Amino acid sequence: MSNNGTLQQKLGRYSSLQLFFLAFLRMVIGWHFLYEGYVKLTSSSWSAAGYMHTAPGPFAKIFDTLASTPWIINSIDIFMKYGLTLVGLALMLGIFTRLASVGAAALLLLFYFSNPPWFNVISMPGEGSYLIVNKNLVEFAAVMVLLVFPSGLAMGFDRLFIKE
Amino acid sequence: MAENENEKKEGMGRRDFLKAAASTPVVGAFAYSVYKKETLNKASREEILHLGGEITAPNPNIQKRNYKRIASANNRLRIAIVGCGGRGKSLMHAAGFYTPEDEKPRGLEGQEPLNVELAAVCDLFQPSIDWAVKASGGTAKVYRTYQELMADKSIDAVVIATSDHYHAPVAIAAAQAGKHVYVEKCMTRTIPQAFALRDAVKKAGIVFQLGHQNRNSSHYDSAMEVVAKGLLGKITLIQCYTNRNSRNGAWVYDIPKEHGPMSAASGPRNVDWDQYVANATQRPYDPNRFFRWRCFWDYGTGLSGDLLTHEMDVINMVMNLGIPATCVASGGVYYHKEYQTLMTAKGEPIDSDLYPVPEGAVPRPDVPILRREVPDVFQATYEWPDKDLTVVYNATLANEDERGQIYMGDEAWMDLTDGVNVFADPQSKLYKKLIQSGKVRLREPMITYRDVGGKGIEAITSATSQWTISKGLLYTYRQGRMVNTSYLHLKNWIDHIRDNSTNTMCNIDDGFQEAITAHMATMSLVKGCRVRWDADNQQVTCDLKSGEELAITE
Secondary structure, X not given: OOOHHHXXXXXXXXXXXHHHHHHHHHHHHHHHHHHHHHHHHHOOOOOOHHHXXXXXXXXXXXXXXXXXXXXXXXXXHHHHHHHHHHHHHHHHHOOOHHHHHHHHHHHHHHHHXXXXXXXXXXXXXXXXXXXXXXXXXXXXXXXXXXXXXXXXXXXXXXXXXXXX | OHHHHHHHHHHHHHHHHHHHHHHHHHHHHHHHHHHHHHHHXXXXXXXXXXXXXXXXXXXXXXXXXXXXXXXXXXXXXXXXEEOOOHHHHHHHHHOOOOOOOOOOOOOHHHOOOOOEEEEEEEOOEHHHHHHHHHHOOOOOEEOOOHHHHHOOOOOOEXXXXXXXXXXXXXXXXXXXXXXXXXXXXXXXXXXXXXXXXHHHHHHHOOOEEEOOHHHHOOHHHHHHHHHHOOOOOOEEEEEEEEEOOOOOOOOOOOOOOOOOEOOOOOOOOOEOHHHHHHOOOOOOOXXXXXXXXXXXXXXXXXXXXHHHHHHHHHHHHHHOOOOOOEEEXXXXXXXXXXXXXXXXXXXXXXXXXXXXXXXXXXXXXOOOOEEOOOOOEEEEEEEEHHHOEEEEEEEEOOOOOOOOEEEEEOOEEEEOOOOEEEEEOOOOOOOHHHHHOOOOOOOOOOEEEEEEOXXXXXXXXXXXXXXXXXXXXXXXXXXXXXXXXXXHHHHHHHHHHHHOOOOOOOOHHHHHHHHHHHHHHHHHHHHOOOEEEEOOOOEEEEEOOXXXXXXXXX
């Protein structure tokens, strides 16, 4: 019984350099999410409420209302802390990569829309100049690439799940 | 052949597992990096805090702030409101009383009920009386005069939110009747009233609270700790400000459509003008003087009693200063000189701040031109020579840029504008090593405390800590959002009533200090001299040109 057959089918068409950088992309995004999650988990009292109350743009009212309801904001905080951490860990290790990628993409879309660099939106000054495309959107695009390529198989634990 | 295949399989299996686990060292690198960063942060944190000294003289206000109710008694208290105008209504909202027409006060969900009954109301304006009765659920008794209210033995405590000139008379009457008192700032309108009220309250032994609810903001605990630990070094200058830029901010309030003195032959007759001026100079009815009382010395205390007191009360709490030794003040009416109250062509009142003014607006015939007496640009300088400390206050009602409250020490400075932020001084000796090593950056706060999302965040930041640009960290979420600070202040008062303790958050001694401090500035402005507090003789004096000191008795 050989695993390589299916793995070969999945990865055979890519060069080792391509697979290396695919894995690199995945691990780097994983590290980013894991650190974000870690910082929020270990902080004595981080809350998404501050960001949500001050989110500009067309969804400002929705975010503000959500952040004002105690049970909703508590759920969001727990979801954020553990979501970011688990997604980060999964991507870094290359395990349940598809699922983690979907999670990462969803979180990034949320961050993007909570502070969209659009024409009529006044976002806070930061490093860099952005119009429509900002780092959240770029990372979202990168995560989508992870989703459509066999990213968990390149130096990742998902390899172990490939059976004949 | 089979063996070979097996060997090959196993070989591939091991290689495969290695490839799969290739990401594990990355996790290891992550864990190690985080560990290094945390120890560096922690070291910086401890370094900064250890540079401060031990707290030798704990600020008594710290214990007062952390008061927890002792008694489990939760008997229903019968309170009365005297003066139920703008501020009075806010206080009643905070206590949980509101009419069906009012927007439900925010924060009620997070507030434990006070278990008080609004049992009586006294006010000089009929619509205010009507509101209070409605907010009480229809059961509040109406008293035309405060003297009659004080004679009602069933009232336990009184909340006083009248115009300043009635604070002292009503509070003294309440104390003499054995009723507990919550009175709004400024505690009194004059210096003699401050002495009289202090005596009355101490003699009666009632529970007294002065309405500086801002004391309840949680970030002052951090500020007091910073000061007590000596992290700022020697503080020689504190700056505080008030900036406003609207008619309402300048106390040019709206005047209702229907108004008129009770003694008039006809008309609305909803203002008890005679009682209003009984305590001041007799004058014919003037709606400006009744509804915009803060603009006049007869009834209000100007910028020093109204807004300076907010700043000085906080500074006094954080620094535990007492009454300053001297005061020099100046100011004038430089912007809001005259105001003509307007109405639409159809006779509907127009909001004082409405802009642009609707077409066809005409002056109201029932409201004379308002010519304010109290300054709209004002400054006061207080000094405590025994503490080598100066406080400078400056106010303008023609600009709304918030300038905050800044404590300047020789090692660092603290800004209380938006939470607590402490910055190292470029010439600091205490933090010199940290500045040189880059652990403390001069443009970034080295200690910061903010309320975010209703929960507190206490963080000691250093140059190596993560720099986030997100608005989330810069946003201040004062405690007042989900839980009203006025509610906390009322609760502090009521808890002390139930516990039979007089050491409230802002007790009569704090109130006396606040009143004298404010009036020193007013006297300096009005008399044009440097004013002194003579602690030995317990009097306020004026430095005359001749070098004499004249006692101020008004």
